[in-house]
Every structure is written in structure tokens, then in C-alpha cells.
Amino acid sequence: MSQQQPARLLLVDPSSPADTSLAPSLEEGGFELTCCTEAEAVVALQDPDVWIDLVVVCSDLNDDQLQALRGAAGSVPLLLLGSRDPERALNAGADDVLRQPFGLAELLARCRALVRRRQLAMPCRTVLRCGPIEMVVEEHEVRCGGERIRLSPREFRLLRFLLEHQRRIWPREELLVQVWGELEGPSLDPKTVDVHIHWLRLKLENDPSNPRLISTVRGRGYRLG
Template sequence: MHSDPAAAHRLRHDLAEAGCEVCLCRDVDDAAEQLATPSDWELLVLDGSLGAQAAALCARVRAAEMSIPVLMLCPGSSEADRIWGLEVGADDVLPEPFGMAECLARCRALVRRHQLGLEATPELRCGAVTMRVEAHRVSRDGQDVTLSPREFRLLQFFLEHPRRIWSRDELLTRVWGELEAVELDPKTVDVHIRWLRLKLEADPAQPALITTVRGQGYRCG
């Protein structure tokens, strides 16, 4: 959905030309109603210029545990704009203006990563932490823990590759994706790991789940 009807129709036309089946929604309520209808939705493309409405729709999608990735079209190109999109629940952010080739590449990458995630091991464990991939749920000592979509994917990646050391650049490429990795500060990884530690570690100051390997990166387990 898009706040600019003309831009929305152009985007729908271009996606359809690329072989995508597109449902264009009038507003946030229409989008929520469409998503609640049983169907094989693979991706939600959302206009970030809708501001609070866009954030509210992302929250509804995550609260309902809908198994669908979200691509946010970001009206600004600053790091703060991109971070806002990610923090409200988007899986990826595409700054405007953008080329259709990049938009298609990001759409396909999101759908592909999502499908690979559904095919992954349904339950992952490390210490007191358990992740149920298909249900998109994480618990520590049996208590559910709420993670943002990006935190969830980062934790999933660590749990799927235990005991291996990953540099910040490698994590950006593997979790955020190659297109976004070239634009983000590697310290973005540090911030997300700090958030994971605050939510999952018994003592965030002495982490046991995700540890720092000085001069090399991070390791799980």
C-alpha cells in the first residue's frame, strides 16, 4: 500500500510486469483486512510516509504472528529513517527514490529468505533459550521473549551456526543482506546484539549466549 495513488499504481504495474500477483490496498484498514483473509501472501510492501499508520500496521502483523515479511518504502534516505522502518517491524527498508530493478531484487530476496526460514529446523536451542522458527516465538527458561523481526533473524542465524565466529561485516551481509550491508555502519550489529543480550541473558554484562571474541567478532554457544 502507498499514500500516493499514482505511485502505487505504477508500482503495482511494474511488479505485475515482473510476474508478481499484486493486491493494492486503499488504506491501512483495507490492508489489515486483506492480510486477515486466508491466502498465500508472500510479502507486504508498505509506504513508510504513512508514519504512525505504517507502524501500527506492522505492529498488527507482528502481534498476530502473521508469517509474512515486510518491505518498507522509506521516504527519506538518512540512517535515522532506515532505522525507524526497521524498528517499527519492517524486515527491510528501501529508501526513495529507488529503481525498479532494486525494488524487485529486494522483494525476491525477502521472499526467498522467508521461505528458507520456514524450511529451517522448527526448533533451535542454546542453553536456556529456545526458538520455534515457524511459530516465530522465542523463550528463555520457558518464558516468552518479544523480539523485533531483525533481532529474531539475527538470533536465528546465530542458533543455526553455533560455535562459529562471525565478523560484523559477515553478519551484516548474511542477516541484513548484501544491498543493505553496504549502507549500514557495522556498529549496527553491536547495537542489535546488545539488545538481544538485554532480553535473553541472565547477566547482560557477562553474556553466555552470544559472546564477543576480541578482534574477530561474535560467537553463539
Template sequence: MKKILLVEDDKGIVNSLSLLLKKEGYEVEAAYDGVEALNKFKLFNPDLVLLDIMLPEKDGWEVCKEIRKISNVPIIMLTAKDEEVDKVLGLKIGADDYITKPFSAKELLARIEAVLRRYQSDLLKSQKIVAPPFEMDLVKRTVKVKGKEVNLSYREFEILKLLISSPGRVWTRDMIIKHIWGENFWGEPRAVDVYIRWLREKVEDDPSHPKYIVTVRNLGYKFQEASENK
């Protein structure tokens, strides 16, 4: 039975979502503020976190950042806001997805299932990808560049894995979205550009003149091997 930590200060929402999730076979633990959420995260050891943004004590942004320091467990942000700045910030600090209130039970369950499926499929793989100067461990979800470990978010890791698995292959934004976010992606295609920029800032010597994660004009992106940079 998968365990979900539900972090929401509205008791009415907690009650209704808890009933829904339990009916679908999930074990649910609730937290009503940010401090309680972090304490229960360590004790409950959830498989997924549903995290509201507007919380007492510590807000959802801070809770998300604290969780990401110790775990890669999937986090879906719950927000009453529909502003792009909120979505971009949530993704940047490590959230795996977001859903805007009000949402339907069907939509929430679909998001949960999709995020868990992607996360579990990664855990089942036991291989490494080596493409000098990069080394990726798909089980430990670690990345080393020139022997030095680099801390990537879930989607940064997935995008790098996609590109590095097929050196020289050009991936369009739509192709990347389909592989990383899935068919039910509701955001803007330029979200890919944002993640590519963040990724370059972490793995390239000069992000403004990338050598490995290369833009193919009017098409998309590709991973260029070190041998091509000589």
C-alpha cells in the first residue's frame, strides 16, 4: 500500500481528500502546518507528498526545499494560485508536479498515478550511463561531472538522462515533454527551455556557451559527446 503525506491547513479539504485517497487504496497521513509536515515526513516515510503552498509556520516552498535536502520522494504542489511564477518556483525548488485548486478527483488521482509510475520505474532500473565527463547512476540518482557530484532536481536528472542516452540525437520540446512530463502535460512548451537553462548552469563549465547540452536551432536540443568538442 502506497503512503501519501497530505499537507493542507484546511480540515475540510483534508477530510475529503483523505476519504478519496483511502478509497483508492492509499494510506494517508495528514499534517496541518509546515513544521508538522516535516516531522511527519521523517516518521511516516511517505511514497508521495501532496503539499499545499499557503501553510502556517512554514509555507509549502520552504517545506519542499527541506524535503529535497533529504529525499527524492515525489512532491505534488497544491495551489489556489494559477500564476506562472508560482509554478516555475515550485518546479525549480524540486516539486515534481503541481495542481491548481479547484481540481477534480479524477485529475488528482491521474497526477498521483503518473508521478508514482515515473518515480517507481526509475527505482527499478539498475544501470549506469557513462559518457565522459558525465557519469549517471540511475538507481542512486546521482550525477558526476569530471568526478564531482552535481545535485540535480528530479526533472533535471530525467532530461539529462534522456539526452545523454542518445548522443547526437535531436530532441524537440514536444518530444522532451512527452517523455518527461507525459501525455497529460498542461503547461507551456517553453518550460523545457527553463529546465535546460537550469541544467546547463549545473553541468556546463560556461552555461552561456554550452559544450554538451547543445541547442539545435529551430529544432530542439541534443547531447554532444566530449569527442566532438575537441
């Protein structure tokens, strides 16, 4: 991960996620933060469009709750704060436990160590760029002009294909086959491509009515770059 892309952290506080006092300190420490309840964390971790580097749980959870988080998190590390029984928490799925009392410096150091350990275990990232657009394929992340853009899975696949084949003109029928697949694509209305290109322009272009990034080549198709 580059320095311009802070680690994304889920801060789980079942009692009061919106008001937890740790949030400002973690953000000042360089993390991109989302505060949530345990149930919201499970949903977020199961969303393939959401990339999360670390889950920090602010209160002691029972074994079932921890195991639910562990199952949803996959390879995302879990740091449990304030556990009265660290051995039980580690056996139930936590990757690390920080007992009370602890200092902010130690908390930030533990968070960074867990994120770093995960990054070292991950394969090299594939980064695709065109002008202000940057896509990190493995993280399912797209930024435009530094701003994070949320795309549907199909929009992501279409943009990825265009980024991998910049400057080439692609007819709608060929995009259907390449992005939607050889089985589904030929049976779809070519206007399906027009709709998805329109959605991409709304999210990426400064002026979608006068696109500069994804252009239309009249009578031939679409081109990126």
C-alpha cells in the first residue's frame, strides 16, 4: 500500500460506535476509519466491494461473537482491546489482544504491526492507471483524482478491461463478450454497455455530458484514454 492510501480500519464498539473516544486518535494516527457495531462489521467484512485492513474491537466479546467476526474477516486481522481473558480471546479468533490499561502509542504500534504483517503476506498489487484514474485490482479499489470511487462489480470489471486495453476502440458487442462473458454477453442488448458506460462517466468524469476519459467513437464503440 502506498503512503497516499491509508490503512482502512473497522472500529467495532457494540455499546456506542459513533461516540467512541478512540476514533479521533486512530484517524490522527493515519488510519481511514469506519465506526460500527459488531453486526455491521460482519456485514462489511462479507462485502466483496469493501476493502478492510484491520478490525479493532473496543470491548470484550463472547466466543460466538468473536467467531462470527473471525469467520467474516477471513485474512483480515482482529485486535481485541480490554479483554479480561486474553487466552480465551486468542483461541476464539483474535489475532492480538491489548489489555487495559494501554497507551495510545502502544495501540497505534499494534495496529500498524498487524497491518504490516498482513501486507507482507499478500501478493504484489496490480495497479492500473489512466490520467486521474487509479485502480488497485486486488483491493477492488478505484480512485479518481485521489477521491475513492465506489463501483458495482460489473462497473469494476468494465473499467478494469478498458484500463487494461487503453487507446483501443471497443465495439459494444465485443465489450459484452469480454466483460459479461461468452455465454451471457451475446444474448444481451448492446445498450447494456451504453448504460454501464453512462454510470462510469457519472462517477469518473468532471462533466459526464462532455466526457474526457471514456470517449465515444461514433459508429465504432468506446475508448479509454
